[in-house]
Amino acid sequence: MAFLNKVKQMELKIDEYLDLVSESGILFAQIIAFYNAKKYDLMCEKCEIVRTNERTADEYRIEIEQHLYKYTLIPENRGDVLSILENTDKVINQIKLIVMTMSIEKPEFADSTIPYIELMVQSTANAVEELIKAVRAFFHNFHLINDYTHKVFFYEKEVDDYSEKLRKEIFDSKIDLTRKLHLKQIIYEIEMISDYCQSVCDRLIIYSIKRQL
Amino acid sequence: MSFFFLLSGLFLGWSLGANVAGTVFGTAVETKMLKFKTAAWVASVFVVLGAVLQGGATSSTLTKLGSVNALAGSFTVALSAALSLFLMARIRIPVSSTQAVVGSIIGWDLFTGAFTDYSVLVGILSSWIITPLLAAFFTLIIFYLFNAFLNKHAIHIIHLDYYTRLWLLFACAFGAYSIGANNIASVMGMFIDASPFKDIFITMNYSIASSTQLFFLGSIAIAIGIFTYSQKNIKTVGNDLYKLSPLTGLIVVLSSSLVLFIFSSKALASFLHFLHLPSLPLVPVSSSQAIIGSIVGLSLSKGVHNMHYNVLGRISIGWLASPILAGIICFFSLFVVQNVFDQTVYHPSYYIFDKHVMVKMEELSIDIKKLSILNGKTYQNSNELRNELLNIEMGPLKKQVIAELSYYYPMRIDINKIDYELEKKYFTQRDIEDLQKLSGNYLNHKWQLNEKLEKISNLWSFKPKGIKNNSYNRELQKKYDILYTTFKIKTLSID
Numbered sequence: 001m002a003f004l005n006k007v008k009q010m011e012l013k014i015d016e017y018l019d020l021v022s023e024s025g026i027l028f029a030q031i032i033a034f035y036n037a038k039k040y041d042l043m044c045e046k047c048e049i050v051r052t053n054e055r056t057a058d059e060y061r062i063e064i065e066q067h068l069y070k071y072t073l074i075p076e077n078r079g080d081v082l083s084i085l086e087n088t089d090k091v092i093n094q095i096k097l098i099v100m101t102m103s104i105e106k107p108e109f110a111d112s113t114i115p116y117i118e119l120m121v122q123s124t125a126n127a128v129e130e131l132i133k134a135v136r137a138f139f140h141n142f143h144l145i146n147d148y149t150h151k152v153f154f155y156e157k158e159v160d161d162y163s164e165k166l167r168k169e170i171f172d173s174k175i176d177l178t179r180k181l182h183l184k185q186i187i188y189e190i191e192m193i194s195d196y197c198q199s200v201c202d203r204l205i206i207y208s209i210k211r212q213l
Numbered sequence: 214m215s216f217f218f219l220l221s222g223l224f225l226g227w228s229l230g231a232n233v234a235g236t237v238f239g240t241a242v243e244t245k246m247l248k249f250k251t252a253a254w255v256a257s258v259f260v261v262l263g264a265v266l267q268g269g270a271t272s273s274t275l276t277k278l279g280s281v282n283a284l285a286g287s288f289t290v291a292l293s294a295a296l297s298l299f300l301m302a303r304i305r306i307p308v309s310s311t312q313a314v315v316g317s318i319i320g321w322d323l324f325t326g327a328f329t330d331y332s333v334l335v336g337i338l339s340s341w342i343i344t345p346l347l348a349a350f351f352t353l354i355i356f357y358l359f360n361a362f363l364n365k366h367a368i369h370i371i372h373l374d375y376y377t378r379l380w381l382l383f384a385c386a387f388g389a390y391s392i393g394a395n396n397i398a399s400v401m402g403m404f405i406d407a408s409p410f411k412d413i414f415i416t417m418n419y420s421i422a423s424s425t426q427l428f429f430l431g432s433i434a435i436a437i438g439i440f441t442y443s444q445k446n447i448k449t450v451g452n453d454l455y456k457l458s459p460l461t462g463l464i465v466v467l468s469s470s471l472v473l474f475i476f477s478s479k480a481l482a483s484f485l486h487f488l489h490l491p492s493l494p495l496v497p498v499s500s501s502q503a504i505i506g507s508i509v510g511l512s513l514s515k516g517v518h519n520m521h522y523n524v525l526g527r528i529s530i531g532w533l534a535s536p537i538l539a540g541i542i543c544f545f546s547l548f549v550v551q552n553v554f555d556q557t558v559y560h561p562s563y564y565i566f567d568k569h570v571m572v573k574m575e576e577l578s579i580d581i582k583k584l585s586i587l588n589g590k591t592y593q594n595s596n597e598l599r600n601e602l603l604n605i606e607m608g609p610l611k612k613q614v615i616a617e618l619s620y621y622y623p624m625r626i627d628i629n630k631i632d633y634e635l636e637k638k639y640f641t642q643r644d645i646e647d648l649q650k651l652s653g654n655y656l657n658h659k660w661q662l663n664e665k666l667e668k669i670s671n672l673w674s675f676k677p678k679g680i681k682n683n684s685y686n687r688e689l690q691k692k693y694d695i696l697y698t699t700f701k702i703k704t705l706s707i708d
Contacts, residue, residue, distance in 0.1 A: 003375070004375060007371050007374075010371050011369050011371050014371075072245050073371055073374055074370055074371060075459075076246075076459055077370060077374075140367045140368075140369055140370075141367035143364060211370075213356065213359060213360050213461065
């Protein structure tokens with residue numbers, strides 16, 4: 001019975017961990033929208049939530065990993081689960097890194113680039129959302145993984161397209177090179193989020209094959 | 214001395230225990246789903262339960278194959294089987310103790326000139342073919358059931374892990390019980406006819422039979438084998454053949470245990486008979502054969518990937534080689550034990566064609582004109598009789614009846630023995646009165662006692678075969694067996 005309680009606690013913990021990553025993806029889109037609308041107070045407020053989420057997610061991840069080893073849970077898939085959690089953690093870490101960079105460095109986007117930025121951010125948030133669905137499917141019903149991973153791949157490709165257009169726009173404009181490089185770095189960091197999502201999905205596809213009976 | 218002879222059987226039991234871990238909980242422990250100690254305790258308890266509660270069914274088949282009737286003979290048979298297992302293990306070929314024991318018993322039959330009951334042998338040999346096929350079939354069914362269930366119900370990976378552990382524990386218990394029930398005959402079956410134990414009467418209504426005591430001792434040896442040596446030998450039988458996960462390992466153990474259970478369940482055999490369905494013979498089958506069959510079934514259900522056919526070929530060679538090797542070792546060991554150590558490895562069985570036998574055969578409509586050459590003759594062993602019968606045109610079933618009728622089993626009905634040795638549990642006052650009427654009679658054959666008692670009362674007659682009468686007939690046969698043993702008198706050799 002005690003073992004069953006531990007099993008339930010562990011399931012709950014994994015779900016809460018994924019909730020934090022998913023919530024941070026939504027907050028990321030809101031933060032960028034507030035930044036573009038110059039609502040810095042609201043942006044800082046949301047940044048603080050993301051920072052807290054990231055810390056809590058780290059604590060949860062460590063707790064889950066320790067529990068998996070301490071109680072030798074899912075010995076056959078333990079390595080796969082740890083790899084998924086650690087790579088998903090990179091997503092929330094990257095989100096925190098970008099929002100903190102934005103709030104500190106305050107990059108100046110030209111008005112012409114803002115629609116692209118918004119589209120790129122929205123696709124990134126969508127990729128994070130679909131990734132979390134795919135990870136949940138890995139735990140609950142791995143047959144559904146492909147239904148979500150292909151969407152992640154789609155959004156990742158969209159992000160790449162917007163990123164390319166943005167960089168072209170920026171480097172065609174007549175702003176300082178230092179500003180150009182600064183914006184390029186910010187765009188690169190945003191692009192990294194969907195890249196991490198894609199990397200987790202690649203693993204999920206392989207692990208789902210392994211999990212087949 | 215008699216307990217010393219049991220050592221070879223106990224050694225065989227110990228080696229079975231050392232190997233049984235790989236069969237019933239190898240995957241579970243290897244994949245860290247169960248702790249070794251937990252699995253070993255569960256397996257040990259259930260091996261003992263299976264052997265004591267259900268071990269009798271398959272051992273009677275082995276006794277029919279070769280009634281090893283001297284302790285030194287039983288010792289040599291068990292030792293030869295263990296030796297052949299050891300030799301095969303040295304060249305890394307996984308083999309089955311059951312097959313080695315069957316080979317050894319045939320070696321004993323050949324050495325002593327005893328008649329090998331070919332119908333029993335064919336039953337055992339066919340079980341060696343049916344076992345892997347049936348195991349593969351069960352695996353396919355269980356695999357599809359599991360797959361359908363898991364596809365329908367979205368179970369969290371950690372919850373699934375919890376249920377898999379529970380099921381593995383159940384499979385470990387079921388597998389160990391089935392092995393205890395089915396394979397104890399391989400360990401102790403050859404000692405039944407020469408058992409040094411006597412029935413223990415605990416209360417008026419409850420007794421522990423000598424065979425049950427033997428099985429208990431054998432199963433304890435298996436349990437010791439599990440605890441002392443199986444951890445070193447934990448690698449699942451067949452893991453070389455195909456990599457198993459906890460879930461697939463569970464399917465393999467469940468299906469192979471089911472096969473072993475089917476081959477040792479009297480209740481199931483009676484039930485199938487009741488439904489007018491063909492039932493499988495109650496024979497000791499090889500757990501490793503069942504496991505290999507299951508793994509092949511699993512690979513078939515998954516579309517035959519990663520199957521190591523060279524390993525499969527090596528294992529198949531082992532199935533052929535081990536009984537032959539055991540038979541050869543047993544034959545020569547019996548020669549050494551008899552002539553070098555001066556031990557009795559068998560008590561001769563005589564077949565006498567006296568006037569009682571000839572009359573009885575005539576009553577049973579056996580054409581005695583064809584058998585006139587047998588009249589008055591005595592045969593020193595069943596093989597001699599069989600050779601004589603080969604020249605006579607007659608069906609194998611009739612020849613079997615002739616052998617049973619002429620089998621010499623001298624008895625003297627001694628009322629004093631009835632008073633002291635028989636318990637009220639088996640015999641009513643009326644039975645005792647019936648037996649008193651025969652007191653002082655000398656009989657040469659078992660059937661004569663049946664015939665005389667049937668004439669006194671029809672309560673001594675067997676009822677027609679059928680599910681309703683099975684239990685009555687079993688009890689009556691038990692009564693007769695006690696009487697045969699009680700009234701038996703020792704004779705010197707007949708020339």
